[in-house]
Amino acid sequence: MSVVPMQKVRLSVYGPDVNQTLSIIQKAGAIEFTPTDASELIEPSLDFPHADLHPRVLHAVQFLRPYVPKKGLWQSLREGTRTELTEKELLQKKANMDVVYPLVEDFERLQVEFAEVNEKLRQLEEQHALLKVWLSLPIRLADFKTEKTKTLLLERKNQAVDTPLDTLVSEAMVEAQIDFCTTVIGVDHLALTVPHDVAVESVLNALDLEVVTPPVGKETPEVEFAAVSEQLAKAKGELALLHDQAEHFAHTHIEQLQITGEILSWLKERSEVIAEAAATEYTVMFDGWLNQNKRAVIEAEIEEQGLAAVFSELELTEGEEPPVEIENGAMIKPFEAVTRLYGMPGHTDLDPTPFLAGFFFLFFGLSLTDVGYGLFLMIVSAIVITLFKVSDATKVFAKLLFFVGLATVLVGALFAGYLGINPELLPESLKAIQKFDPIGNPLPVFYLALSLGVFQVMVGMLLKIYSEYKNGRLVSGIIEQGPWFFTFCMAIFALLTSIGYVAVWPMVTIVNLIYVGVAMVAISGFYRGEGGFFSKIMSSAARLYDSIGYFSDILSYSRLLALGLATTALAFAVNLIAGMVVGTPYVGYILAGIILLIGHLFNLAVNTLGAFIHSARLQFVEFFGKFVMGTGREFSPLSRTEKHIVVKED
Structure with a gap:
């Protein structure tokens, strides 16, 4: 066929019929809507039912997707990954949208439980890792601060220092004349007990030591470690149970949620179109580009459903170009x-x-080959x-x-x-x-490739002439491409004559005709050139130079x-x-x-x-x-994006 004819239109719809009319248009994918230019009119009232439900459903689908039972590649290809629905079933799903609310609420409760258990698990894992480092400490956590002493947990930042941590701290405490007691936990970990009213932070900072926040609890790290390990195992069990519930939820409800999310996405796209429309008291008006090949189908459907909607043509503004579809x-x-x-x-x-x-x-x-x-x-x-x-x-x-x-x-x-x-x-x-x-004698293949190149280039010339004819510029097309096409034809005649394949004219005549063709090329360049005489001469020379481009094009084949x-x-x-x-x-x-x-x-x-x-x-x-000659903007109509649904005819 060809480039689809596009028409700039205004669609005027009776207010109560807007959603149904847009549904017909969205199904056909026939109109690319643009903001309506009608400043003297009012903005239409938006009506996007279940607007709050849409993002919640999409989030639920995204969250549950990893829990969907995996299909093998062959099964996925044979059965497909989308749900097949008829138009009637689609309308039923849309009418029963309220039943999805309880599902989404159940999912959100499940997600809250996930968040709570994950947070508890994170805290327990941090506590577990900290207690594991200080596992051999014999001091109860509740006794870290007493009336007379305080115990600090120290960790060496610079682990490249060779001096034992105990020796390093002891020498510093002696030098500072502070009473102390150390409990060695590891190469880089140490518990330091000092009088509770003594400030040792400056001494420890000088040694590049970090004071670790002690674990939560009352008993010794060993006892607390056992308790936290038990809680951690229990939390992991709770998380595993939640994963099972999510898998069951996905297996049972993911299809319904996907269908609902798709339908709501369509409704949202319609509401966005309405938001850019203009309205009177009874009518809503939409501007856009209409695929004329589908106009009759849309108008017939609108009439069949008894809707009040009519198209009117709009004039293009200066420099405005329609979108392109093929x-x-x-x-x-x-x-x-x-x-x-x-x-x-x-x-x-x-x-x-x-x-x-x-x-x-x-x-x-x-x-x-x-x-x-x-x-x-x-x-x-x-x-x-x-x-x-x-x-x-x-x-x-x-x-x-x-x-x-x-x-x-x-x-x-x-x-x-x-x-x-x-x-x-x-x-x-x-x-x-x-x-x-091609291996033993590649030259015939080479000649074939070049011949196809010549043929395609010449077809391109003819198509240029035809394109100009369709746009009312036949003479311009002939002047631009005709001389080159004639020259190519004569060159082919010369080649066929030289190998004895044809003998229509003497070679001298054909060569003279080639000269005529070249002269016509030069004259066409002079004729189409702009400016003074010198500029026209340069244009003529540029046209002759195009022969280099044609030669390189043909060699590309x-x-x-x-x-x-x-x-x-x-x-x-x-x-x-x-x-x-x-x-x-x-x-x-x-x-x-x-x-x-x-x-x-x-x-x-x-x-x-x-x-x-x-x-x-x-x-x-x-x-x-x-x-x-140009690169058009692709037609982007309001249409159904069938990501999870395949809509079949009833």
Whole structure:
């Protein structure tokens, strides 16, 4: 098809019908709303039911996700990860939203218990670690402060000091003439008992010692350690029980919470659209860009449901450009992925997808050139499409892989590429299909690649003329591209005549026509140049200099030969290495099998990626540049983001 026609519209809706009308539009994904420019009107009243429930449900889903029972990869692909609902079931879920409140409240109570137990566990672990350090201290914690003494727990900060901590402290206390008693706990830990009215902090600071806050409790660290260990084990048991409850809660309710969260997200998006609308006493007005291909469907649905809503067209402001969306048929749609990688065309440009599809198909095949690899891509893609429940985007990409796999099979048969097997060892039936030998005689492949490059560049010229014609600038398109197209045609005639393939005109005539074409290029540059005579001369010279660009563009297609050779050579090398180890006693066949499997999978992965990247690059640089002049902003309509739900027709 083409670039979808967009229309700037104002949708006027009777107040009570707003939510139902927006629901129809959201289902169709047909309008990208913009802030309504109506300063003389009032702001509409917002009505987002269950607004407080939405963030709570999303938080519950996020918290419970790790507790959802794990499915195997195959089961996940076969069964899918989203819940299938009909429109009728969806309406029932929306009507019964109140039943989710008790679930969320139960979850929040569970989360509070989690927080309390985790905090208790953290405190116990800190206490446990502290008591473990001072486990051998014989003094009761309650006796750290008495009427006459106080006990300080000391820890050495600088553990690189060789002097024993006991000696260090004792010498300092003696020097300060302070009565003391020390209890050695470890190399860097010491209990110091001094008179309760003596200040020893300055002495300890000079020794670079830290006074540790004593553990909580009354008994000796050994007794308290046993008690805390028991409490810690109990707290861990409580936490394990809460994890079990969370797993049960997730298993039982996660699906309902996900569905509710999805529905509430849709409602929230609608409320955000309403917030940017304008209103009168009875009507709410929305501005936006309408996909005209879906207008009839929306209007029919609005009429069927008896809603009061009407579209009116708006004039574009100066410099305003509509968003861009592209739509194509089933065979071409998979190739939209290539176009979207580049970015949307300008709103006045052609959709390049239908024109690149054939080239990308062929170029990918020329880059991979192996029947075995192509069959592998086709089989994997067919499995994904037919057996797996995956997103629509994944299925579309799988179809693209299926198509390029088919291209690889077709081209691979012409190149006798069968997993790197020597063509001489192939059956006669397969040899008869072979038309190219990229290893033994690469020049024909090189000429083929350049010929395809010339053809695609010329197609780009014609598309530029057609694009200008659609925009009412046919003469401009012909003047810009016509001389180059004529020159290319004459150059092809000259080549075919020189090799004796055609004999329509004498070579002298064709050469003279080439000169005419070059002169037309120069004249077109002069004609289109702006400014004075000298500027027009420079414009004419620049047009002639474009020939260098065309030449480099065509040479870029030689990468197709290089990529095809790389695939074939690497596949042959894998087979060669496997053949060298197959004679190893006992394990030869096993080693050869491993080498073949890993080697060919590696070759397939690397060269499939290379084929995709370079085939796409030829479209983006050498092809799109000829007729795609702008980069449009992608259409972003109000739509259902089906992350956890798949909505089926009733």
